[in-house]
Amino acid sequence: MSVLKEIYDEQFCVGQPKTLEYLTIRQKNFARFWDEVEKQLGSDFLDKNFEDLSKQEEMENYHYFRQGFRLGVSLMTELLQ
Numbered sequence: 689m690s691v692l693k694e695i696y697d698e699q700f701c702v703g704q705p706k707t708l709e710y711l712t713i714r715q716k717n718f719a720r721f722w723d724e725v726e727k728q729l730g731s732d733f734l735d736k737n738f739e740d741l742s743k744q745e746e747m748e749n750y751h752y753f754r755q756g757f758r759l760g761v762s763l764m765t766e767l768l769q
Contacts, residue, residue, distance in 0.1 A: 691762040700759070703752050 694700040704710070726734045 690766055691759060692766060702755060702759075703748070706749075706752075 691700065722734060722738075725737075
């Protein structure tokens, strides 16, 4: 299936938005949640969890970049055919 066909058929998916508005809302919601977690489970648990989340987000961001790059290359290749 071509990339243009995937887009047309709504089968192409990039992932979560990374706009400032989205990230602000996400941070606000997470802050409330993590404040309560820290009260219940302690800061050591929270520090380890944030470290793991940071690694996870780094992997996700690379995945999104790679998918976007592949999409761009695929679209250029298709246009040249």
